[in-house]
Amino acid sequence: MGGDQRRAIPREAEVVVIGAGVTGCSVAYQLALRGKQVLVLEQRGICSGASGRNGGLTGAGSALHAAAGRAVSALTRENLRMLQEDLARELDDDFSLCLSGSLDIATTEEQYAHLVESVRLQQEQGMDVELLDPQEVRELVPVVSEGILGARLSRDAGHLWPFQLVHALANGARHYGARFVTYTPVTRILQRGGAVEGVETPAGAIATGTVVVAANAWTPQLLPDLPPGALVPARGQILVTQPVAPVLPHPFGTNFDKEYGRQTPTGQILCGGYRRLDENEGLGLYEERVTPPVLGGIARCLTTLFPGLGPLRVVRAWAGIMGFTADGLPLIGPYGEAKGLYVAAGFNGTGFSWAAATGKALAQLIVQGISAFDLTPFDPNRFARGGVAWENPFTAGERNNPRGVVSGA
Numbered sequence: 015m016g017g018d019q020r021r022a023i024p025r026e027a028e029v030v031v032i033g034a035g036v037t038g039c040s041v042a043y044q045l046a047l048r049g050k051q052v053l054v055l056e057q058r059g060i061c062s063g064a065s066g067r068n069g070g071l072t073g074a075g076s077a078l079h080a081a082a083g084r085a086v087s088a089l090t091r092e093n094l095r096m097l098q099e100d101l102a103r104e105l106d107d108d109f110s111l112c113l114s115g116s117l118d119i120a121t122t123e124e125q126y127a128h129l130v131e132s133v134r135l136q137q138e139q140g141m142d143v144e145l146l147d148p149q150e151v152r153e154l155v156p157v158v159s160e161g162i163l164g165a166r167l168s169r170d171a172g173h174l175w176p177f178q179l180v181h182a183l184a185n186g187a188r189h190y191g192a193r194f195v196t197y198t199p200v201t202r203i204l205q206r207g208g209a210v211e212g213v214e215t216p217a218g219a220i221a222t223g224t225v226v227v228a229a230n231a232w233t234p235q236l237l238p239d240l241p242p243g244a245l246v247p248a249r250g251q252i253l254v255t256q257p258v259a260p261v262l263p264h265p266f267g268t269n270f271d272k273e274y275g276r277q278t279p280t281g282q283i284l285c286g287g288y289r290r291l292d293e294n295e296g297l298g299l300y301e302e303r304v305t306p307p308v309l310g311g312i313a314r315c316l317t318t319l320f321p322g323l324g325p326l327r328v329v330r331a332w333a334g335i336m337g338f339t340a341d342g343l344p345l346i347g348p349y350g351e352a353k354g355l356y357v358a359a360g361f362n363g364t365g366f367s368w369a370a371a372t373g374k375a376l377a378q379l380i381v382q383g384i385s386a387f388d389l390t391p392f393d394p395n396r397f398a399r400g401g402v403a404w405e406n407p408f409t410a411g412e413r414n415n416p417r418g419v420v421s422g423a
């Protein structure tokens with residue numbers, strides 16, 4: 015690091031946020047909005063982690079969480095409301111939010127049975143979801159396969175431009191005085207007498223009484239006492255086609271959300287999934303590298319689910335690292351015994367359904383000492399208390415097929 019940048023690094027801050035993905039930028043924005051003096055430290059560039067490498071799908075609720083359904087629903091619904099209302103109004107940039115509704119398409123009897131049950135439960139909880147038969151799906155998406163068994167239409171869902179949202183949040187945070195220092199990793203969180211006292215970086219220490227770890231997949235490196243397996247890196251891959259005329263009006267998921275995609279406003283089709291064809295199903299990997307078996311699987315998914323697309327050229331592919339948790343729920347709240355240490359990480363494959371509301375919930379907690387949301391199921395200390403058993407419903411492999419994991423939210 016050059017001397018100028020070294021000198022530019024502040025020596026103290028009221029709050030240090032580690033990580034400038036969508037979560038860190040949202041936390042920084044909400045804290046700065048509430049008058050806190052915030053410093054964000056990022057090991058690479060803003061939005062260089064999973065936040066800059068994802069599909070851009072967003073929505074409220076989850077059909078894959080049996081426990082914690084209501085808390086998941088409350089936070090993700092607030093997230094969607096904030097994207098539509100507060101952030102659309104407060105932030106300077108248009109992050110291309112399009113609430114078109116999304117389709118969860120069943121191609122096997124098992125997937126269809128899961129859809130039927132989850133639609134019933136979600137409707138009971140007041141969610142705007144509907145089960146469509148194959149003909150109804152074809153009316154919405156004429157290119158879809160003749161072989162599908164049906165789909166769930168979730169109206170509280172859609173897609174956005176992730177990069178633009180993250181930078182809008184960072185700019186919003188800067189507007190209220192937050193500072194961002196990039197290419198500066200935090201190497202250690204410093205504690206003394208049961209409280210946080212700062213962070214260590216290659217450019218020296220920074221004093222602070224409050225640290226928020228928003229480092230997602232890299233969280234275990236900063237919290238060495240997090241039980242092994244509680245939060246693990248998970249590599250995901252995406253391919254993008256050449257632009258075509260509008261054919262996919264709704265983002266889609268299939269096979270318990272393991273495969274997913276959307277058409278961007280500029281016509282390109284993004285499709286991801288098939289982690290089960292990666293080394294160790296993508297789990298434990300930090301290398302942002304695409305692999306032919308996974309890309310082949312994704313391409314097959316696209317062409318078999320939507321044969322009417324015809325031949326399409328793939329123009330780009332990339333990989334990103336997510337933070338998967340043992341129970342599929344994020345870690346949001348105070349961490350361990352040290353006063354002033356908080357975590358917001360482990361958003362699995364759905365961070366854009368959480369980040370805005372998570373920033374607000376955590377800022378309320380830090381500034382007012384209490385959050386308006388029920389964060390109990392997301393307690394970062396739950397694994398230290400109860401142990402780690404891998405039951406992640408998003409896990410790609412068939413060994414973790416979420417049979418029976420059905421909930422309304």
Ligand SMILES: Cc1cc2nc3c(=O)[nH]c(=O)nc-3n(C[C@H](O)[C@H](O)[C@H](O)COP(=O)(O)OP(=O)(O)OC[C@H]3O[C@@H](n4cnc5c(N)ncnc54)[C@H](O)[C@@H]3O)c2cc1C
Pocket residue numbers: 032033034035036037038055056057058059060061062063064065066067068069070071072198199200201228229230231232233236249250251252286333334335336358359360361362363364365366367
């Ligand atoms: C291929 C793929 C597809 C996806 N599709 C979707 C989707 O369609 N919809 C959806 O909602 N989600 C999707 N996700 C998941 C989503 O991208 C994540 O849940 C979300 O971006 C998490 O945001 P974050 O800010 O918590 O983490 P990240 O964006 O990973 O940010 C963490 C940041 O912390 C930084 N950092 C780490 N360690 C340190 C350190 N020691 N010091 C300083 N900085 C540090 C990293 O460099 C990184 O920038 C997908 C992810 C991938 C990879």
